[in-house]
Amino acid sequence: MRLSIALLACAVAAPAFAQEQAAPQEAPQEQLFPATLAGHAVLPAFSLIAPPADAPRDLWISGKFTGQSRNETPMSVEGDTGATYGSHKTGISLPFLGQPLQGMSGLAMNRAADGSWFTLTDNGFGRKVNSPDAMLFLHRMQPDFQTGTVTRAETIFLRDPDHKAPFRIANEATDSRYLTGADFDPESIQYLNDEFWIGEEFGPYILRVARDGRLLEVFPTRLDGEILAGPDTDGMLVPAQPGTDFRVQRSGGYEGMALQPETGLLWAMLEKPLLGEDGQPEGDFLRVMTFDTGAGDWTGDSYRFRLTEGATAIGDFNFIDGTRALVIERDNGEGDAAKSCAEGADPAGCYPAPARVKNIVLVDTASRDEQGYIRRIGHVNLLDIADPDGKALPGTSAEGANFSFPFFTIEDVARLDESHIIVANDNNLPFSGGREIGRAADNEFILLSVPELLAAR
Template identity: 35%
Template sequence: MRRITILMSAATMALSLAAPAAADPGRSAYGRATLTGFAALPALTFVPGSEPSGSLLGTAPVNGVTPPFAGQPVQGFSGIVRRHDGTFDVLSDNGYGGKANSSDFLLRVHRVKPDFRTKEVKVLGGFDLTDPRGLVPFPLTRQDRKLTGSDFDVESIVRTADGTYWIGDEFGPFLLHFDRRGRLMDAPVPLPGVKAPENPDLNGGQPNLGGSKGFEGMARAVDGRRLYPLLEGTVSGDPAGSLRMYEFDLSKRAYTDRRWTYRLDDPSHAIGDAIAVDANRFLIIERDNLQGDAAKVKRIYLADLRDRDRDGALDKTLVADLLDVADPRGLGGAPGTFRFPFQTIEDVVILDDRTLGVLDDNNFPFSNGRTPGKPDDNEFITVRLTRGLKADPRVYL
């Protein structure tokens, strides 16, 4: 954690002592965000006509839901891409939380449209991720080469100018390149010098990254030429709570020699998503691993590569505390304070210079941050910041 700077006047000192432990001058410069939209997709939403799933979860009820399931749940939103017709592409993660229990979960990108008037999220379709050309060099779960949650743990997504998608995986970690129909276009790109325990090329060696701690967030440069994938876990030997952000050159299909450090407020925290604001600044979700009333940290930071305080990490400014959002109109419940108390919040998108869209990953059927004993819905909220980000206009392209 960064140290609190204590000013000399008694009044200012009193305010500092009353502030939360993680507070820091400049971090709260944006003040309290306001809820401007709320919509939800029910947890028990399945892809029409899809295959059964969840066969490896046992048969005991989880949050009142009994597996296995008759279809593929529309769940686990771990990445988002804004389209220009009011719809969004959202990426489901590896399925049920692990390589061993997700072999019957098909990796998929869904097309959704939030309706903030009716407070509903509509699913308009989507596509499965596949490898019909046999570009994955290791054995896949299925002979038809549809990708499953036992093959990759996909957690971040961007769309490039040619309409294709780059997706960040946590098992390798790998970068994956897909066409508009979800077909793999290139062999998975490994991260040099870093391997998670699930990496298929470990060959008895020692991993230097935690399980499923690969590319949780990934931003596209505003000029469209580079990607900035961000690890969720700390590489062995790096200081506790420090996460590596890399630069990937899309024209060369290779990593550059540039790398930065994002420092968590606490080593027990994790990041949820990253998106570029301009050439130097990114919005990054940081969260604790708690949910419901126990949740303490669900934040969106503005992180700056320029490291003006010269501490070796991205400079962080708090733009929204998702556990303390003003809701004067009661859009998310009773008027007052709105909380977004989910264990995993993994999607942020810039809608205009003062408005962000934020979604949870509901970890179906396991998470119950909204209502104890009930699986979380996929919630889509919009929040208005107290002032503009001054984002590069190319963010909206």
């Protein structure tokens, strides 16, 4: 969910480029397309839900293990953004009475019959060790861009009644066997044939889940015939040697997993580069592997996605037709760069690591060079969105300025129609700001008019 790596953009090229030559050492400038704000809706940061009636009592208070020691006193410790981001307080305190709705970590391409979106909440509080009381669930949500509100139509809690997890889960001894953030870190989601397919980071695994939330199957990751593991894979012993004992970086699993229309293929993209034998990143690219949902197995094919200069992670990945897809790429910055801290300044009233790279990239998965790099067609800049009709909600945009989406983790993108895409953030409650210093980031959904981007080839 949190971090990744950077690199040089791979740009627009003639169609013949994909099959005839290797990736160039210096890529030409990629086309930047305009984006216009067509709608804005918010789910407030402090949005909580009650666990199911049969959940263990332990799960009725969440976030008890986010500090240095256990804390069972509700709302007693205020969250902050951490030293890297100025240690700004967020105004919301842990532990929570109930489960937070925070962490919108993926949108499914296929929507529900009523048009609502299936969206995923991640592992809870960012790490395996601090999230054993954070329940795993997904939702049907419907942003209303006329009223600026978001309706939660349904929540589906993940559970393992049939003992499909290949390890002991946090709630192993309970009858309900609800899954938590100590078990899996779900980051990407697709909906197919009344089932969910979830890309997960700890394993990394692909999870097959029934419509009612039951875990049906767990698939480890295979690349070139070998199982990939990370430092948080169950059974990993400490000390472990990066590059030898594990190749997937921490928080480097499936941040994006696209479902290719009419094929049943999942294109699963790792968030960070794999590690080489020397323990260092194998290169400045991200691996993309395909999984056949019908066969329940990896195809053996893998490709590469190149990040632009300054980007450190991807956030989501969704097809818009049979071959073209949208990818979120981002840096690790948070907040308006116009309010960045001067050198040596007290960060109390400024952003020491502001947002500078937040893009939606259009790629063509059928257009690849001989090294497997997927062709980038162009992108829109989420930090420079036109708003001529004043669609931004009050308090979210400076007067006379273009609208910006300057959040740390932007992890949701999908095509709505021929002209529009929907984008949303993961607000990492209560640890991220981005919109306003001293206030926790809300879960914001934006509707963007991007006809030129969606028509590009």
